[in-house]
Structure formats: C-alpha cells, structure tokens
Amino acid sequence: MSDVTTTDLYEVTMALSYVHEGMDAPATFSLFVRRLPPGRGFLVSAGLEPALDYLSGFRVTRGDVRRFAAALDRDPAELEPLLGLAFRGEVRAVPEGRVVHAGEPLLEVTAPLPQAQLVESYLLALVSHQTTVASKAARSVLAAAGHPVIDFSLRRAHGPQAGFQAARTGGIVGFAGTSNVAAATRLGLTASGTMAHSYVEAFPDEEAAFRAFARAHPGPVTFLVDTYDTERGVVTAARVLRELHRGTGCGIRLDSGDLDALSRRSRELLDAAGLDGTRIVVSGGLDEYGVDELIRAGAPVDVFAVGTKVGTSADAPYLDSAYKLVEYDGRPVMKLSSAKVTAPGRKQVFRTPGGPDVLALWDEPRPEGAEPLLRTVMRGGRRIGPPDDVAAAHARFVADVTALPASARRVRDPAPVAPRVSTRLAELTDAVRGRLAGTVSPAAAGGGRA
CATH class of the missing domain: 3.20.20.70 (Aldolase class I)
Structure with missing residues (x-):
C-alpha cells in the first residue's frame, strides 16, 4: 500500500474540495511545537531526512484513488481529480540535530494548497515522533x-x-x-x-x-x-x-x-x-x-x-506539535482559537551566540552576527543537495547543546529558553488578528510583511 494513503481522512476530503474549487495557489504550512513537555529544556530536531524521502516520492496513484474512494464509500470516479497529484513544492527546514525551542518552526512547506494539505499527517507523524525521541535521548547523553x-x-x-x-x-x-x-x-x-x-x-x-x-x-x-x-x-x-x-x-x-x-x-x-x-x-x-x-x-x-x-520517551511520549496554514496565495493567515493561536506568515529563526533566538518573518534582514536556522532543502519537489547523514547531524547537536545555558541542559527542573518575536512579526500578527476580528481593513492586514 502506498504511503500516500497513510493520512487522516480529512486531508483527503479537504484536498478534493480544494481541487474542485480551483484553489491551487501556493500555501505555506508551518510545522512547530506549541510548548515543551514537562521536564524538557529544549528539543532536538529530527525526522527531516525521512520526511524529504517521503515528499520526493509522493504521487497519488490509481490504487490510492480507489482506497480513498473506499474510505469515503464513493465511486472512484469522484476521486479522479486527485489522480496524479504529486508534491512539487518547496521545503525550508531546520537541519537534523539542531536544538530548537517551543514556537520555532522545524519545517515549512510551500506548495499548491492540495499538495501541501495531503502531506500533513505523514509529516507530523515522522517529525514529531523522531524529535520526541531524539530530545529524550539527548538528555540521556547529557x-x-x-x-x-x-x-x-x-x-x-x-x-x-x-x-x-x-x-x-x-x-x-x-x-x-x-x-x-x-x-x-x-x-x-x-x-x-x-x-x-x-x-x-x-x-x-x-x-x-x-x-x-x-x-x-x-x-x-x-x-x-x-x-x-x-x-x-x-x-x-x-x-x-x-x-x-x-x-x-x-x-x-x-x-x-x-x-x-x-x-x-x-x-x-x-x-x-x-x-x-x-x-x-x-x-x-x-x-x-x-x-x-x-x-x-x-x-x-x-x-x-x-x-x-x-x-518510547516514557515520561513525555508526544509533542504538542502542529502543522498550520500561515499563508495562502500571498495572504497571511492565522488561527485565533483559545490557547492555540498561531502566528501568520512564513518564518525564519535567527540564532545569535549568547542571546535568545529571534522568531521573525522569512524575508527579514539577518541581525548582525545571527545565523538563520531554516534552510531551503527542497525545490520543485526535489532535494537541492545530497541526503544528510547521522554524523553531520551529530556534529550540529554537539555544537548547539554546548551553547545552551546550563539551566536548559539540567536533567531535573530544566529552564527552557523562549525565543523573542521580531517587531515585524508582532506587527503582522496584530494586523491579521485585527482583520479577522473586523477591526482593520484586509488591505492593512495584508501589508504587514512589507
């Protein structure tokens, strides 16, 4: 059975509706962890390489269409619009082995909306599980x-x-x-x-x-x-x-x-x-x-x-991770649900030695001395470089964990490090929130990334 069908049913129903509506403009989804589990001072990014393998081979076959139809109890002909759909998007991601913090994207997918939607569940499962276990294992090493x-x-x-x-x-x-x-x-x-x-x-x-x-x-x-x-x-x-x-x-x-x-x-x-x-x-x-x-x-x-x-990361067996739409057809979007508010727009994370990370918009100028964590690893559905290996990821981990404050590395009662939000991202968030609440015009909310 194809990995394409390893997905939640609502991904299929939404993707089919998008195709019917002609909604195939570029969409950006951000995969991040809302908050750290108790007892964690940091996370270790993992799962990207298997995720890129999955995206590289993603293509809806006729067998997938038949299985989608069976799950929906519908005629396969009704699911034919999904036939041949393949991932042809861009991925910007934090390389494996890097230390990351709550609220920071581990990866962002930009692709035509049906493509970006259909890959959600599989990507979340891959990245969430491996980041969970890597973070637990890292503490064992420390x-x-x-x-x-x-x-x-x-x-x-x-x-x-x-x-x-x-x-x-x-x-x-x-x-x-x-x-x-x-x-x-x-x-x-x-x-x-x-x-x-x-x-x-x-x-x-x-x-x-x-x-x-x-x-x-x-x-x-x-x-x-x-x-x-x-x-x-x-x-x-x-x-x-x-x-x-x-x-x-x-x-x-x-x-x-x-x-x-x-x-x-x-x-x-x-x-x-x-x-x-x-x-x-x-x-x-x-x-x-x-x-x-x-x-x-x-x-x-x-x-x-x-x-x-x-x-199994027994004391914290899962992450409060999410894969949320942050931009569609050039329009920044966000979720306002209580305790699940998301920040709009494509992101970048800047890391400066000795200071907190800065969560910013993707096109903001790099602060002096800062390093951008998210790198473009896929364009047009293809990797832009050779696959990464475990040794390279380990080298990144050693450098990052050594630079962490001792309080975040503690096994017991660690103190997590929170990123700082850039001024432009904060302004865009306020503008989009206001637009959604009906207090500002859509034109003002859409211009927050200028």
Whole structure:
C-alpha cells in the first residue's frame, strides 16, 4: 500500500474540495511545537531526512484513488481529480540535530494548497515522533557525563519502524551504539549487544554458558551476570575471563536490582581477580533520571544501556506539535482559537551566540552576527543537495547543546529558553488578528510583511 494513503481522512476530503474549487495557489504550512513537555529544556530536531524521502516520492496513484474512494464509500470516479497529484513544492527546514525551542518552526512547506494539505499527517507523524525521541535521548547523553550510552529500545519500541527511528535519533545525539542490527548496518552505527537470560538458562549452569559464548566469539565478550545470583555470577564470569585470558575489553552486564550497590561490589570482585580492564555495563529500565542518579552517586559504571523508557520517551511520549496554514496565495493567515493561536506568515529563526533566538518573518534582514536556522532543502519537489547523514547531524547537536545555558541542559527542573518575536512579526500578527476580528481593513492586514 502506498504511503500516500497513510493520512487522516480529512486531508483527503479537504484536498478534493480544494481541487474542485480551483484553489491551487501556493500555501505555506508551518510545522512547530506549541510548548515543551514537562521536564524538557529544549528539543532536538529530527525526522527531516525521512520526511524529504517521503515528499520526493509522493504521487497519488490509481490504487490510492480507489482506497480513498473506499474510505469515503464513493465511486472512484469522484476521486479522479486527485489522480496524479504529486508534491512539487518547496521545503525550508531546520537541519537534523539542531536544538530548537517551543514556537520555532522545524519545517515549512510551500506548495499548491492540495499538495501541501495531503502531506500533513505523514509529516507530523515522522517529525514529531523522531524529535520526541531524539530530545529524550539527548538528555540521556547529557546525564551520562561522557560515559557511552547504548540503544536497547527495539524490543519494546512502538513497532519496528519506531525502533529503527529510535536507533537513528540515538546516533544523532551521540549514542555509542545500538542493538538494532538493521539500523546499525543501514546507518553506519556501531552494533552492540551481549546475551539474554534465556541464553544462560539454556545451559546447565552459568559457567557453561559463559564458556560456550566465549568459544563462539573470539573478540571481547560481555557476560550477563544476574540470571540467578548476581555476586556469584560476577565471580563466575571473572574466573572464566581470567582462565581464558580475555579480561581487557570484555565486560559484565547488570540488568536488575540496586545497580549502584551491585556495580560497586562487581568492581571490587573484578579488581580482586586482576580484571581492572573489564567494563561494567548496566541496563534495565534506565533513562536520563536513572543514569543521573548513578553518575551523581559515583557508581563505577562504564556503559549505560537504555531501552524502553528512552525509545518510547516514557515520561513525555508526544509533542504538542502542529502543522498550520500561515499563508495562502500571498495572504497571511492565522488561527485565533483559545490557547492555540498561531502566528501568520512564513518564518525564519535567527540564532545569535549568547542571546535568545529571534522568531521573525522569512524575508527579514539577518541581525548582525545571527545565523538563520531554516534552510531551503527542497525545490520543485526535489532535494537541492545530497541526503544528510547521522554524523553531520551529530556534529550540529554537539555544537548547539554546548551553547545552551546550563539551566536548559539540567536533567531535573530544566529552564527552557523562549525565543523573542521580531517587531515585524508582532506587527503582522496584530494586523491579521485585527482583520479577522473586523477591526482593520484586509488591505492593512495584508501589508504587514512589507
């Protein structure tokens, strides 16, 4: 089934009406997050590359028309006006890996109105989910304070595609590896994994399991030591590693219990066995809060493996994101609904070192020393450059997160940074609001971007 039909029904009904009415003038939609979830001091832009892949291949086929008709219980001939509709618009977007704040567009789509409307749901799903998970993963990296973080989220992600996206966003924010083989091989990430409790249970005892695993894998190995009694498991692992002369680069993994106390005791046992080069990996329900507690306590942990809570962004599993029409046929528009007011007009975000971002109109002059965050990445439905990669996105993330105030980077009770609205955007907003309220003429409201 085509991705074109992965959309909400009202996108189809609106697009069909637009076509019937001849409303195919350029429309700009802005995708942004209204407010940050509790416990977040910033967001990390993610999902743009898959979004551009989707837009590049968007075209309504005859099969799509039949499915639209079936969903509406109408004759396919009535949906024929949508046949062949393809995305031929422009996209301006914040590159992946950049830190963004509430109210700032992650991307803006400008295309003939039916095209721009039909792609809404898919774009929101892609960008919202990946920005959500990237932002959670970024906090895990900050909490780890330089220790490697590994993605173990696939098995409890909200589906295989979500697991792939979690691995990818982990790479963007600096995870050291992922257990997801598909993501590792397709994206050039480091594959990382140990063994499961079922592996240990399949053998007569832990020692037999550890020896068999070491025989199958000549390189560094990591033994899961808490299937039965953790301390006994560490002692057994140490004995096997020492006898096989495999200590350096190898590790043990703790997956349950008091990870602080167990890591300390494990370190003592490993060091006493002469295995001071053997790493301690911890997993089991960790996210940035659990990692932060262990780091603050000084637990002798070498690697943190995070899974369920990070891959699903368990404490903040969604963003209050929106894809709103801000301009149609050269006319700035906005929404006035209570608590959901939008700002009119195409936008730009200017970032100046040491100062707040400025949310401005797209054609405003760049303030001195400022950098525009939104860049044109697609024209005429085609990318204007080669696809971006995870390494480039990671480099952007490192630069941006380093420049954030320490208060926004805090794991607990962060202080978000709000952008400042430019004078021209504020004036346009007031003018359009007044026009919609009937207090100023349409001509005055339409001239706010001059």
